Amino acid sequence: MKTYIVLALLVCSVFTLTDVQEVEAELPTEFQVETTESALQYYYDFLKGVFLDKSSLAYPPVYRQCDKRWGSDYMGDKTICQVGCLMSSMSMALAGLGRTINGETVNPGNFNQWLRENDGYNGNLFRWSRMHAGFNLKYLGKKEGGDHDVDKDHLTIINVHDGSHWVYVVSKSGSTYEVVDSAFPTSTYESSEVVRAATLQIL
Template sequence: MKVMMGLVQAILALSFIMSATSLPMLVRRNDLQGAGLPKYPLYLQCDKRWGNDEMGTPGEGERSTICGEGCAMSCVAMGLAGNNITIEGATATPATLNAWLEANQGYTCAGGDCNNLVLNKPDAISSRVHLVGEFPKPAFSDLCSSIMKGNYLAILHVHNRGHFVLATGCNTADQSFNVNDPFYPTTSYAYADVADIIAYTVDAE
């Protein structure tokens, strides 16, 4: 009987140890959902404060408004604001970023569209910002790992290359990304929905 009781106690002790040691692993896994990342504001490109502001540059092509074609630029504004980067002392918003880009040759014309963001222009706003580039999406694990470092702005090209959103976290269980979508009421996109990305790194303050 004593042997049996000792065996039961040993099993209970082992179960407790396994439960205790597995808890930190669960906490770390939950970190993939975005804990510890910059707190990016959600800027809607059609916000009445700036949605009707003209964007782009004069040239051989059409110009639009922030509401019409400002998704990528709005994502950059969210990324700057989330990292406490101001624009000439003002909070980074689609309005302030657009005004700065218009005054600093931050748009270019291509294919009849004069609303294209000059991708390396945000580097001139702050020495902390560095363009990585625009390129096809890497493997999910690589992109997720970069996002979770907290200093990597991943602007995802979705809707058949017709729209941009800012990644705010990733979910390994279903290979999806949490996002700030400046136009649609969407909070996540599957990895399969992403065509390519625009990426920046941001140095610590």
């Protein structure tokens, strides 16, 4: 019996199941600049959709949280451009899985609206548990530190920039995470730069 108790405590110490995002991850003011999709990015996404497996987790669409199409939309009392990195990262992950909202591929605009209408926020903070009912994902919790598994059966969202920013991981090689970043021109982060990670199982 003592062995089972110790094992249970160890598991709880690794993953925490807090439903609500801990703190707002606000984008520095100098990066809160309205963006538009470039022609190059448009054609890249088009060709990617033609030649690559759309179900591949490694090739989600790239969404910018300050895109003029949704950057000024409010989550709670702040905008997607200001504090929408986690929500935008999740929208890229969901789009990469082929998930839709009312027949339209998930993007930060329609995903934010869905969250607002389905108790997906606590103020401006993201509620992980809403991903189960709406998108057939099971939230497994968060794990502190920089060493996290990445595989095709799970979504991994890592917390970087000293805890002030979230990005979606598409692959990992050694200690390097390949990511899609909704705010910064960054495609990789090292494990030493990662504060924690959230994991969701694809059902």
